[in-house]
Amino acid sequence: MPELVFFSGTMDCGKSTLALQIEHNRSARGLQGMIFTRDDRAGEGKLSSRLGLVTDAVEAAEGFDFYAYLVAHLSQGNRADYVIVDEAQFLAGEQIDQLARVVDDLELDVFAFGITTDFRSKLFPGSQRLVELADRVEVLQVEALCWCGARATHNARTIGGEMVVEGAQVVVGDVNQAPDEVGYEVLCRRHHRRRTTAAAAHAAALSPDVLPVDPSLGDSVSRPSSRS
Numbered sequence: 001m002p003e004l005v006f007f008s009g010t011m012d013c014g015k016s017t018l019a020l021q022i023e024h025n026r027s028a029r030g031l032q033g034m035i036f037t038r039d040d041r042a043g044e045g046k047l048s049s050r051l052g053l054v055t056d057a058v059e060a061a062e063g064f065d066f067y068a069y070l071v072a073h074l075s076q077g078n079r080a081d082y083v084i085v086d087e088a089q090f091l092a093g094e095q096i097d098q099l100a101r102v103v104d105d106l107e108l109d110v111f112a113f114g115i116t117t118d119f120r121s122k123l124f125p126g127s128q129r130l131v132e133l134a135d136r137v138e139v140l141q142v143e144a145l146c147w148c149g150a151r152a153t154h155n156a157r158t159i160g161g162e163m164v165v166e167g168a169q170v171v172v173g174d175v176n177q178a179p180d181e182v183g184y185e186v187l188c189r190r191h192h193r194r195r196t197t198a199a200a201a202h203a204a205a206l207s208p209d210v211l212p213v214d215p216s217l218g219d220s221v222s223r224p225s226s227r228s
């Protein structure tokens with residue numbers, strides 16, 4: 001039975017790499033995929049991974065109709081054995097409905113890849129609809145890590161290393177940006193809640209307010225640690 005599968009995770013956990021691996025393995029066996037993306041960092045009509053791999057893709061902009069596009073593609077005598085969609089968080093809910101229809105009516109597997117939540121830990125519309133409609137939601141096995149070493153489950157937006165909580169939901173960007181640029185950092189929930197980015201933790205560790213610790217004050221003293 002064909003399936004709608006949502007491969008989800010934080011930024012930088014290997015989603016695009018997995019999309020390219022699925023594409024490689026299937027095309028190596030003679031299958032032909034249709035690859036879609038939206039607003040990839042590498043530019044329009046590209047699906048790119050931080051490992052340096054990139055492939056051409058159809059840009060699924062606002063208003064793009066996946067079902068109509070695939071019906072037209074097939075009825076012109078072209079092949080499509082499966083569908084890959086990267087950056088699926090950016091899609092509208094109705095576009096996810098079209099993908100479900102591609103699975104049910106055109107009987108094609110659809111593999112969608114995307115981050116689940118935004119920098120405010122709210123669901124993206126596309127991800128919400130995927131959670132509602134997917135046959136399976138797969139969390140990627142390669143864990144992205146918070147600076148403290150715990151599994152990263154949330155995406156923070158940063159400016160100058162500081163976490164921000166105001167702004168547009170969609171701002172295309174990357175992790176490991178220069179300090180003065182808008183960037184992203186993956187964090188565990190504890191540190192996302194406390195807005196403790198790596199830079200903030202580093203600054204706190206160096207702060208004279210918390211160092212040196214006076215041992216005579218006992219355990220009530222706040223000590224710089226990975227659980228700050």
Ligand SMILES: Nc1ncnc2c1ncn2[C@@H]1O[C@H](COP(=O)(O)OP(=O)(O)O)[C@@H](O)[C@H]1O
Pocket residue numbers: 009010011012013014015016017018048049050051142144
């Ligand atoms: N220089 C590197 N060497 C090995 N692995 C790397 C390197 N750079 C990035 N990666 C891997 O690539 C992953 C990010 O892959 P990518 O597919 O771009 O992520 P996503 O699409 O989830 O944002 C990182 O989590 C890491 O595992």
Ligand SMILES: Cc1cn([C@H]2C[C@H](O)[C@@H](COP(=O)(O)O)O2)c(=O)[nH]c1=O
Pocket residue numbers: 010011012015016039040041114115117118119120155156157169170171172173174184
């Ligand atoms: C958290 C968050 C992310 N984005 C953007 C930043 C990137 O361009 C993509 C995620 O790409 P990746 O391949 O998973 O790294 O999403 C955004 O626009 N808004 C956000 O809140």
